Amino acid sequence: MAKELQGLDKDKLKQYWAVNVRLTAIIMGIWFVVTYVCAFFAPQLNQIVILGFPMGYYMGAQGSLIIFVVLIFWYAARMNKADKEFGVEEEE
Amino acid sequence: MGMSNVGSKSFLDNLGKIYGMYTGGFIVFVILLGIAEAYFGMSPKAIGYTYMGITIGLYAMIGIASRTAKISEYYVAGRSVPAIFNGMATGSDWMSAASFIGMAGTIFGLGYDGLAYIMGWTGGYVLLAVFLGPYLRKFGQYTIPDFLGARYGGNAARSIGILAAITASFTYLIAQVTGVGIIMSRFLNLDFGVGVFVGLAGILVCSMLGGMKAVTWTQVAQYIILIVAYLIPPTVMSYKATGNPISEIAYGQVLQKIDAKEKAINADTKEIEVMALWKAQADKLDADIKGLPASLDGKKADLNAKLAAAATPAEKEAAEKALKALPATPEAAKEAWGAAKTAALGKSKPIKPYIQPFARLDAKNMLALTFCLMVGTAGLPHILMRYYTVPSVKEARTSVGWSLFFIFLLYFTAPAVAAFARNEVLNSVIGLPISQLPAWMANWGKVGLVAFKDINADGFLQFYELTIAPDAIVLAMPEIAGLPYVISGLVAAGGLAAALSTADGLLLTISNALSHDLYYKMIDPKASITRRLTLSRALLVVVALISAYVATFKLTIIVELVAWAFSIAAASFFPALVMGIWDKRANKTGALVGMWVGFLSCLIYMIGSRFYGLDIWGIKTISSGLFGIPLGFLTIYVVSRMTTPPSKEMQDFVESVRIPKGASQAHAE
Numbered sequence: 001m002a003k004e005l006q007g008l009d010k011d012k013l014k015q016y017w018a019v020n021v022r023l024t025a026i027i028m029g030i031w032f033v034v035t036y037v038c039a040f041f042a043p044q045l046n047q048i049v050i051l052g053f054p055m056g057y058y059m060g061a062q063g064s065l066i067i068f069v070v071l072i073f074w075y076a077a078r079m080n081k082a083d084k085e086f087g088v089e090e091e092e
Numbered sequence: 093m094g095m096s097n098v099g100s101k102s103f104l105d106n107l108g109k110i111y112g113m114y115t116g117g118f119i120v121f122v123i124l125l126g127i128a129e130a131y132f133g134m135s136p137k138a139i140g141y142t143y144m145g146i147t148i149g150l151y152a153m154i155g156i157a158s159r160t161a162k163i164s165e166y167y168v169a170g171r172s173v174p175a176i177f178n179g180m181a182t183g184s185d186w187m188s189a190a191s192f193i194g195m196a197g198t199i200f201g202l203g204y205d206g207l208a209y210i211m212g213w214t215g216g217y218v219l220l221a222v223f224l225g226p227y228l229r230k231f232g233q234y235t236i237p238d239f240l241g242a243r244y245g246g247n248a249a250r251s252i253g254i255l256a257a258i259t260a261s262f263t264y265l266i267a268q269v270t271g272v273g274i275i276m277s278r279f280l281n282l283d284f285g286v287g288v289f290v291g292l293a294g295i296l297v298c299s300m301l302g303g304m305k306a307v308t309w310t311q312v313a314q315y316i317i318l319i320v321a322y323l324i325p326p327t328v329m330s331y332k333a334t335g336n337p338i339s340e341i342a343y344g345q346v347l348q349k350i351d352a353k354e355k356a357i358n359a360d361t362k363e364i365e366v367m368a369l370w371k372a373q374a375d376k377l378d379a380d381i382k383g384l385p386a387s388l389d390g391k392k393a394d395l396n397a398k399l400a401a402a403a404t405p406a407e408k409e410a411a412e413k414a415l416k417a418l419p420a421t422p423e424a425a426k427e428a429w430g431a432a433k434t435a436a437l438g439k440s441k442p443i444k445p446y447i448q449p450f451a452r453l454d455a456k457n458m459l460a461l462t463f464c465l466m467v468g469t470a471g472l473p474h475i476l477m478r479y480y481t482v483p484s485v486k487e488a489r490t491s492v493g494w495s496l497f498f499i500f501l502l503y504f505t506a507p508a509v510a511a512f513a514r515n516e517v518l519n520s521v522i523g524l525p526i527s528q529l530p531a532w533m534a535n536w537g538k539v540g541l542v543a544f545k546d547i548n549a550d551g552f553l554q555f556y557e558l559t560i561a562p563d564a565i566v567l568a569m570p571e572i573a574g575l576p577y578v579i580s581g582l583v584a585a586g587g588l589a590a591a592l593s594t595a596d597g598l599l600l601t602i603s604n605a606l607s608h609d610l611y612y613k614m615i616d617p618k619a620s621i622t623r624r625l626t627l628s629r630a631l632l633v634v635v636a637l638i639s640a641y642v643a644t645f646k647l648t649i650i651v652e653l654v655a656w657a658f659s660i661a662a663a664s665f666f667p668a669l670v671m672g673i674w675d676k677r678a679n680k681t682g683a684l685v686g687m688w689v690g691f692l693s694c695l696i697y698m699i700g701s702r703f704y705g706l707d708i709w710g711i712k713t714i715s716s717g718l719f720g721i722p723l724g725f726l727t728i729y730v731v732s733r734m735t736t737p738p739s740k741e742m743q744d745f746v747e748s749v750r751i752p753k754g755a756s757q758a759h760a761e
Contacts, residue, residue: 004754005747017750024222031218035211035466036459042204042449052344057447060207061507062340065214069496072221076489079226083486088751090484 008088016086023078027071034064098158098302098309107177115316121146122320126578136577140279143585147317148294151592154310158302163621166303166628167234167604168480173308175487179494181308182478184315184593186213186469186499188264189271190654192318192590195503196569197562199510203446205453206510208461210503214496215462216469221492224470225479227673227749229488234480235601236473236665237609243672243745244683247614252664252687257473257605260661261598262639263653264474268595269295269643272588278539278567279584285644291588292640295595300629307596308481314589315498321586322502322566329512329573339508346515350446353518357555358442366554369547371440377433385422392418439556446514453712460715467721468658471666474594474601485752513565516572522555529553532571536564599639603631655714656698663690663720671728676746682732690724 005013038045042056049055055063083089103110125142128134164170173181191213199206231239237253269288272295276287298310330339333346357363380387395415402408419425444451450458469475478495479488521530526546536542541564547557567587570579607628612619619627668687671678697716700706711718738746748754 004751005744008751008753013747013751020750027218027222031215035215035462039211039449039459039462040455046447046449049348050344051341052346052348054347054447056449057204057207057347058344060204060211062504064211065500065504068214068218069493069500071218072493072496073490075221076486076493079489080486083752088753090486090752090755 012086013088016082016088019082019086020079023075023082027075030067030071034059034067038064098154098305104172104174107174111177111312111316114313115320118317118320122578122582125581126576129576129578136581137281139577139581140584143581144276144280144588147585147589148592150313151294151310152297154313155298155300155302155306158306158309160302160305161621161625163624165305166625167608168477169303169305169308171232171481171483173481173483175482175491176494177312178308178478178482178487178491179496179498180315181311181481182475182491182495183498183502184311184318184590185478185597186475186495186594187318187502187590188268188594189275189587189591190267191502191506192322192587193271193563193566196506196509196513197560197565199507200514200560200565201562202452203444204449205451205458207507208453208458209465210507212462212465213469214499214503216466217492217496217499219466219470220475221489221496223670223674224476225492226485226488226752228476228669229479229482230485230749230752230755232480232755234477235604235608236476236669237605238613239672240668240683241609241613243742244668244680245742246680248684249668249680249687250609250613252684252691254605254609256660256664256687256691258602260472260657260665261474261601261605262635263657264472265595265598265602265635265639266642267654268591268598269639270646271591272595273643275584275588275591279581284646288640288643291592292636295592295599296633296636298592299596299600300632303625303628304477304481304600307600310596311593314593318586318589318593319498319501321582321589323505324579325569325573325575325583326505326509326512328575329516329569330508332573333512333515339512340504343508343511346511347447350511350515350518353515353522354443354445357518357522360554362548362550362552363554363556365548365550366556367440367442370436370556374433374436374440377429377436381426381429381433384425388419388422388425443555446511454710456709457712457715460711460718464659464662464715464717464721467662467666467717471661471664471669472658473605473661473665474597476669477601477604478597485755509566509569513569513572517558517560518555522553522558524553525551526553527551530572532568535571536568541567599632599636602635603628606631606635652702652713656716659694659698659715659717659720660691662717663694663724667721667724667728671725671732673746673749675729675732676743677737678728678732679735679738681735682728682730685731686724686728689727690720693723694720 038056038059042060045056045059046054050058080089125134125139129139160166162170195209198209228236228239231242233239233242235253236257237250240253241247241250243249269292272291273284273288276282276291277284280287282290299307326339327337330342331337334342336342383390392415395411395418399408399411399415402411419428449455453461479491482488482491521533526544529544533542533544537544541561543559544553544557546553548554567580567583570577570583607624611627612624664687667690668683671683671686694716697706697708697711697719698713701711701713701716708719737743
């Protein structure tokens with residue numbers, strides 16, 4: 001099972017995983033802020049109204065969702081690039 | 093277009109063209125039906141039957157054209173589904189009858205607090221994208237119990253996986269089959285039981301011959317129909333109400349109108365009069381409850397006297413009916429009257445503002461619910477297994493993005509649907525003379541989804557004289573928007589597509605858990621391919637029949653059980669899966685104990701809080717996973733470190749799952 005590990009540089013693998021962990025942490029941080037922090041402060045955010053939308057309501061109904069979609073595509077693009085940088089991409 | 097070659101290279105190369113033609117063809121079909129209705133007087137019943145016949149026929153054709161005898165096609169669609177199409181298939185796999193029909197109505201009723209469902213059921217995909225999806229694809233087997241079995245060495249972990257997969261999927265499946273029955277019976281005037289079994293035939297023909305391959309390509313077709321059906325009514329309604337067809341942008345101004353009208357209603361003397369009448373009603377119920385059992389006996393005696401004195405058959409019938417409706421025992425009376433009292437009390441107070449956070453759920457429970465729904469989403473096996481079907485790790489990552497994008501299209505429209513419906517009800521219906529109410533209210537009143545009663549007998553409709561069931565919002569939207577019946581039929585076809593596609597995925601998950609994990613991996617590892625496939629197909633039929641049978645009882649507990657399934661998946665599956673990838677030190681003992689602790693702590697809180705008054709921090713039953721999830725993680729972490737570390741081989745396995753290289757080798761079988 002682990003034959004794909006053969007010939008790979010241990011340090012490079014470590015670096016690759018570190019890149020992944022850091023990116024995951026950043027994404028989870030943003031995810032936490034747009035859902036839980038924004039929802040917690042929704043009463044205050046609702047004081048700001050743009051195009052009729054109270055901002056607290058908007059974040060729950062749309063803003064957070066848009067950020068979720070962007071986060072996942074960003075993660076995919078960044079990791080797909082990192083695969084090549086560290087030579088762990090899959091064979092085509 | 094060569095329907096007989098579904099899954100072949102020329103099919104896969106021309107996916108965009110094929111589904112583009114399909115979408116165009118479907119739109120032409122809707123337009124033709126519209127012309128038939130407008131110029132040739134096609135009846136609603138005929139329109140309903142045409143929609144159901146054509147769409148189920150289409151799904152069946154795809155299902156039959158996708159028949160296969162190859163294991164990898166049957167279980168994982170040959171791992172050949174491109175990211176964007178897997179995204180669409182996941183979208184309709186995920187969006188159930190509840191999302192399609194119920195979500196907008198939930199927000200209509202709960203206001204801001206209902207957004208817990210919107211954020212919860214989308215935010216979970218972020219967890220799936222970074223913690224699980226790509227790694228499961230790299231692992232590259234067939235089922236989720238497969239991963240637990242491989243990572244935590246053996247049948248014990250696999251067995252818990254099978255148990256959790258079946259528990260979560262089966263309750264969810266019954267809800268879908270019930271949804272199919274409701275739509276069929278409402279739009280085709282079929283008996284509920286007949287509707288269930290007709291729908292079932294549609295589900296089976298899509299999954300039995302072609303397994304995951306057939307389900308995938310049917311789900312893509314179903315996604316297209318459900319999203320077209322969902323987006324048309326709010327677009328028209330938004331254009332009519334604001335001049336802007338993009339409902340998701342336009343409903344901001346509508347939110348302001350809702351807020352203003354709610355304030356006006358709370359200050360209106362007639363409305364206050366109705367609230368006072370509800371308060372009196374609540375007090376009366378309270379006195380009755382306190383006066384039990386004498387109050388129940390008194391009511392019984394009154395009605396019996398009325399029955400004896402009845403002069404006309406109509407009076408007699410009314411008295412008999414009232415007698416029958418009376419609770420049988422003092423205990424039943426206490427529960428029924430208690431619920432009525434709570435409802436009456438709710439209507440005796442001013443309207444809580446729609447846009448105000450935490451007016452109906454407190455902040456703690458709203459955040460807890462969002463969290464449980466998120467983690468539950470990332471732990472549901474029928475969604476997770478979809479990421480086995482893409483060709484590579486790279487595509488798995490992108491595919492989660494596409495999945496959420498296609499789900500997002502519906503979920504960011506649902507609050508707009510809710511807002512337009514609420515605005516219409518508040519600003520165009522409330523305050524009308526009872527004799528001039530719009531036709532849709534009477535139509536949906538007949539099926540019990542809308543109810544109104546002139547409580548203060550002033551001849552006008554006040555806010556608390558009207559009750560609208562959550563399901564009515566989406567189903568009645570075309571009529572509220574003044575659209576022809578052809579669009580109502582389209583919405584029904586969309587709801588049916590949502591229920592069928594989710595049912596397909598769930599059914600496959602259950603039968604795979606039994607045929608692949610239980611039979612092939614644990615009972616008879618030497619079974620031939622033919623035997624495994626035959627068994628799996630037979631199980632599909634058996635599980636489908638059982639679920640239909642259970643659905644015909646129309647148990648009210650099912651809706652609740654579905655919500656429980658999320659917390660159970662979240663607490664039992666998610667920690668073990670994530671730790672299996674992210675913590676090399678996690679071992680078999682830790683995972684086993686952790687899964688049981690997560691599962692049981694969740695279950696204990698559910699049952700305890702629902703039936704025995706257990707209460708920690710005021711957390712509601714629906715968010716029981718709040719305790720199970722962290723306990724599951726903690727247990728795996730601690731117990732693993734107290735016991736022997738996993739072997740070097742196992743640690744290498746974890747290492748290999750973490751990198752995409754070598755994913756195509758898992759492809760080979």
